[in-house]
Amino acid sequence: MKFTTTIVDAGDGTGDGMIEIPDELLAALGWHEGDVLNVKVREPSVLVLERLDEKKGAQTE
Incomplete structure (x- = not known):
């Protein structure tokens, strides 16, 4: 699934x-608040987010 958004400054002075x-996207992916995500940089302007299965430490779709 592809989703395009903008990264915004966290506003806390950290530069994060x-x-x-x-x-709607969370529901479609079966993700919930508190899920642990892995972030991969594929290209300078492309991030890939994958939910980690906390029990196995593995990636899930």
Whole structure:
């Protein structure tokens, strides 16, 4: 599934960025608040987010 968004400054002076994931996308992916995500940089402007299975430490789709 492909989703395009903008990374915004966290606003806390750290220089960290954050993204908002719409509820509809979370539901479609079966993700929930508190899930652990792995972030991979594929290209300078492309991030791939994958949910980690906490029990196995493995990636899930």
